[in-house]
Amino acid sequence: MIAGLDLWFWACLVLSTLSFAICIFQFLRGAAPDDYSQGSVLVLEAFLMIYLVGSIIMQALTDGPSGDWLEFYGYLITAMIIPAGTFIWSLTERSRWSTLVLGLTGPVLIIMLHRMNMLWYYY
Amino acid sequence: MEQSSTATLDKKTSGFGRLLVVVYAVFTLSAGARSLYQVIRKFDEAPLSITLSAISALIYLVATIALAKKGEGAWKVSLGAVGIEMAGVILVGIFSYIQPQHFELASVWSHFGSGYGYIPLVLPMVGLWWLLNTRPVWVNA
Numbered sequence: 001m002i003a004g005l006d007l008w009f010w011a012c013l014v015l016s017t018l019s020f021a022i023c024i025f026q027f028l029r030g031a032a033p034d035d036y037s038q039g040s041v042l043v044l045e046a047f048l049m050i051y052l053v054g055s056i057i058m059q060a061l062t063d064g065p066s067g068d069w070l071e072f073y074g075y076l077i078t079a080m081i082i083p084a085g086t087f088i089w090s091l092t093e094r095s096r097w098s099t100l101v102l103g104l105t106g107p108v109l110i111i112m113l114h115r116m117n118m119l120w121y122y123y
Numbered sequence: 124m125e126q127s128s129t130a131t132l133d134k135k136t137s138g139f140g141r142l143l144v145v146v147y148a149v150f151t152l153s154a155g156a157r158s159l160y161q162v163i164r165k166f167d168e169a170p171l172s173i174t175l176s177a178i179s180a181l182i183y184l185v186a187t188i189a190l191a192k193k194g195e196g197a198w199k200v201s202l203g204a205v206g207i208e209m210a211g212v213i214l215v216g217i218f219s220y221i222q223p224q225h226f227e228l229a230s231v232w233s234h235f236g237s238g239y240g241y242i243p244l245v246l247p248m249v250g251l252w253w254l255l256n257t258r259p260v261w262v263n264a
Binding site: 070082 | 138139141142145146148149152153156159160163164240
């Protein structure tokens with residue numbers, strides 16, 4: 001726990017910030033989605049899958065979220081749709097705008113994981 | 124008529140318009156998921172804010188689809204949906220300050236969307252600006 005937030009959150013913050021930086025850099029270069037921007041979003045999706053498995057293990061070993069478990073997993077499933085959605089978007093739309101769309105994934109996930117940390121530890 | 128105005132209408136769904144569609148899609152998803160959860164778990168606590176949350180999710184959905192589609196009809200539906208969204212965020216924002224007892228649970232629009240970084244307030248402004256910039260040329264006008 002750092003500043004009241006767990007390592008899941010901080011790992012997400014690092015990965016999401018990296019992904020955001022890569023996508024913005026590629027967008028400013030005028031690049032269509034490529035291995036770097038798409039790859040960074042796939043890393044985020046993989047992270048969320050690990051987080052889901054990790055959460056279920058944490059749920060089994062501890063008392064689970066102090067808030068409502070349904071709300072926590074609702075957030076997690078919703079979060080998992082976002083990188084999947086922006087990635088599919090980037091496959092169909094091959095323009096620089098699509099790279100910016102990929103870049104939005106990271107900031108959205110940071111906000112959602114912050115809220116999920118609140119639900120797990122404080123509510 | 125439909126055919127001749129297609130070229131100008133395409134502007135709405137290209138470039139920046141695509142980005143707008145995605146932002147609306149994210150809001151549809153988050154407002155929709157949140158209101159679904161609230162209807163399941165907390166409806167009795169704050170029926171008004173939860174009903175408003177559900178309505179706002181529906182308006183985001185209509186706006187997302189209309190913004191993504193090409194054609195004159197889609198432009199009009201977009202303008203209607205984004206207009207209602209603008210009015211909704213202002214009215215709900217005002218009422219949540221002067222009658223806080225009716226807004227125990229935060230909805231997307233209460234307090235002008237402060238829980239969502241005021242994006243719900245800025246989004247319809249950007250949406251209206253974009254729609255008026257991509258207004259279709261009326262062939263018969």
